[in-house]
Amino acid sequence: MTASTGRVKAVLFDRDGTLVEDVPYNGDPERVRPVDGARQAVALLRAHGIGVGVITNQSGVARGLLSTADVRRVNERVEVLLGPFDVWAVCPHGPGDGCACRKPRPGMVLSAASRLRVRPEEVVVIGDIGSDLAAARAAGAHGVLVPTPVTRTEEITAAAHVAPNLLTAVRAVLTGPPWGRMLADERPVEAACTDGPWWQATAEDPRDGAVRTAPRTHRPVGPSIPDDRRRPR
16 A cells, blocks of 8 residues: 555545445446445545545446446436536446456546546545455555455455445545554454454453444455355456
């Protein structure tokens, strides 16, 4: 991760699984559902004058499952529900097309940063899978992983920063890039890699020595989802 302690000037979100529920190859605006906390998270950034954007792989276009018009209509619905974003970057290519924009390559991050007139090191990318963070790293930006049931255990282990939910991730970057420090209320990687839901892990409360159960703040992250159930984006 880039060694910078300056102010974050833009946050780029992955779309499916991060801002809205992941519906495989969705071309229907009526099926768009924001994840818990998405509205508050994006509004908080806007209130602090931080640019917001979306970077999304949409290989359904290359696969013939979606049209570019379908993608545009879904994106428009996202804005109806969450408000306008300052920049959108969409990669319509497939994994074998060799483009520079498809995550984990850095093209969309660099393009969005340029359009927002900010340096990559002033950008934080928030996503739910390893390719989101890899794209950030390749561009010289910062990355925060917010896992979902499709996030692989090894992606969680490799992530420099893992937040239990979107709103926590956003609150943590308001004071600067998450470099060299833990996120507020960040989920321990060790808990993320256990077989059971992480919020069921117990810990001793230093105030009275009691063992307490952590509250549920996100969907479960258990063992990795097999490749045949993990949709390529």
